[in-house]
Amino acid sequence: MEISKKPWPILSVCGFKNRVDTNPDFQRPAVWSLGQKQLLIDTILRGYDIPKLYWRKISKTPEKYEVVDGQQRLRTIFEFHSGGFNLARDADDIDGIVVTKMHYVDLPEDLRLRFDNYALDVIVLSDTSEDEVREMFLRLQNGTSLKAQEKRNAMPGKMRGFIKDLALHPFFSRCGFANTRFTHDLVAAQITAIEINGGPCHVRNSNLNAMYETELEFDSAGQKARKVRRVLEYLAQAFTEKTPELERYSVVSLYALVSHCLEKYAMQGRQDALRNWFIQFEGTRAAQENLPADKSDPELLAYKERTSHSTDAQDSIQWRHDFLLRKFFEAVPDIEPKDEQRLFSHEQRLAIFRRDDRICQLRLRCNGLKCEWDMWEADHKVPWSQGGKTTVENGQVACPECNSAKGGQA
Numbered sequence: 001m002e003i004s005k006k007p008w009p010i011l012s013v014c015g016f017k018n019r020v021d022t023n024p025d026f027q028r029p030a031v032w033s034l035g036q037k038q039l040l041i042d043t044i045l046r047g048y049d050i051p052k053l054y055w056r057k058i059s060k061t062p063e064k065y066e067v068v069d070g071q072q073r074l075r076t077i078f079e080f081h082s083g084g085f086n087l088a089r090d091a092d093d094i095d096g097i098v099v100t101k102m103h104y105v106d107l108p109e110d111l112r113l114r115f116d117n118y119a120l121d122v123i124v125l126s127d128t129s130e131d132e133v134r135e136m137f138l139r140l141q142n143g144t145s146l147k148a149q150e151k152r153n154a155m156p157g158k159m160r161g162f163i164k165d166l167a168l169h170p171f172f173s174r175c176g177f178a179n180t181r182f183t184h185d186l187v188a189a190q191i192t193a194i195e196i197n198g199g200p201c202h203v204r205n206s207n208l209n210a211m212y213e214t215e216l217e218f219d220s221a222g223q224k225a226r227k228v229r230r231v232l233e234y235l236a237q238a239f240t241e242k243t244p245e246l247e248r249y250s251v252v253s254l255y256a257l258v259s260h261c262l263e264k265y266a267m268q269g270r271q272d273a274l275r276n277w278f279i280q281f282e283g284t285r286a287a288q289e290n291l292p293a294d295k296s297d298p299e300l301l302a303y304k305e306r307t308s309h310s311t312d313a314q315d316s317i318q319w320r321h322d323f324l325l326r327k328f329f330e331a332v333p334d335i336e337p338k339d340e341q342r343l344f345s346h347e348q349r350l351a352i353f354r355r356d357d358r359i360c361q362l363r364l365r366c367n368g369l370k371c372e373w374d375m376w377e378a379d380h381k382v383p384w385s386q387g388g389k390t391t392v393e394n395g396q397v398a399c400p401e402c403n404s405a406k407g408g409q410a
């Protein structure tokens with residue numbers, strides 16, 4: 001990394017406006033209030049110091065930059081220069097000059113020249129890797145705007161070490177989202193919370209903070225910790241390459257799905273089936289977005305709705321979990337329970353019910369009765385007593401009357 005520092009008059013910096021990206025993806029969104037913006041301009045007009053700006057050179061010809069630190073300051077300067085806002089109505093005089101409510105163009109020439117010639121300290125980083133830039137950004141932000149996960153990474157107790165270590169699992173490097181501001185650590189904390197809870201739960205920052213506080217003695221070699229690693233290992237076997245479809249919220253859902261299925265079903269060797277189903281599901285879901293409202297699948301719309309806000313709330317995660325489980329069992333209907341068992345599970349029943357469109361498949365006493373959810377039975381096509389498996393594939397909707405008639409035949 002090469003670092004050079006130069007004082008740059010505001011006027012020439014403004015000439016670079018279109019070559020400076022003030023919103024690279026690791027930056028915070030602009031959150032300055034009008035009052036903060038006015039204070040910065042007032043500071044400049046009085047000739048006081050403002051903090052350095054850090055730019056990363058991203059192209060030599062044409063010369064282009066992205067802002068590593070100082071995004072709000074730079075945007076404010078650009079905005080004031082182009083007439084985007086004026087000074088406060090109660091602004092104090094500057095060197096005896098009244099400046100209340102003035103836009104840039106209203107400023108008397110002396111002040112305008114002072115603004116134009118004010119030298120910004122710009123530190124230019126060249127030949128910098130993405131990681132170096134992120135590292136530098138975090139250090140520059142340190143202490144002023146630490147985001148929740150960064151704060152948790154500084155909390156006492158054993159959960160911190162476990163999560164930090166977990167976030168380095170190879171599976172995370174295959175996800176579609178980068179580790180910007182410890183997003184991998186955040187997701188690692190979320191899935192750990194789900195595992196500790198034994199299923200979907202709130203995984204908002206406040207809940208995760210509480211987990212760090214109550215699990216001060218968390219055993220990284222204990223049963224829950226080993227289970228978390230086992231699920232991630234399974235996911236890493238399923239997703240062996242970088243997979244853009246693995247977004248933050250879908251990783252949390254996939255975790256919950258695999259965690260659940262590893263307990264109850266024979267998942268050995270089904271990694272490819274999991275991956276293929278997930279990629280296909282995401283493809284179908286993405287295709288929905290180009291369809292007119294009346295042509296789109298209401299369930300997928302509801303799913304999208306639940307992935308766009310309150311994503312970290314328990315009811316959203318639970319809904320997505322139930323939905324994805326059912327979709328998974330519909331798509332991979334030959335998954336068998338781990339232990340030989342006669343009763344279909346809830347998610348298997350849901351998948352069978354939807355696949356058969358609620359219609360009795362036996363038709364021994366009915367003519368294809370459309371069943372209600374609380375009035376049907378999941379029947380083994382090949383009877384369980386004859387070695388038929390308790391799988392979605394071998395299951396079918398039966399109305400109670402037909403089902404008992406079938407029982408009578410056997």
Ligand SMILES: [Zn+2]
Pocket residue numbers: 360361362363364365366367368369398399400401402403
């Ligand atoms: Zn029937």
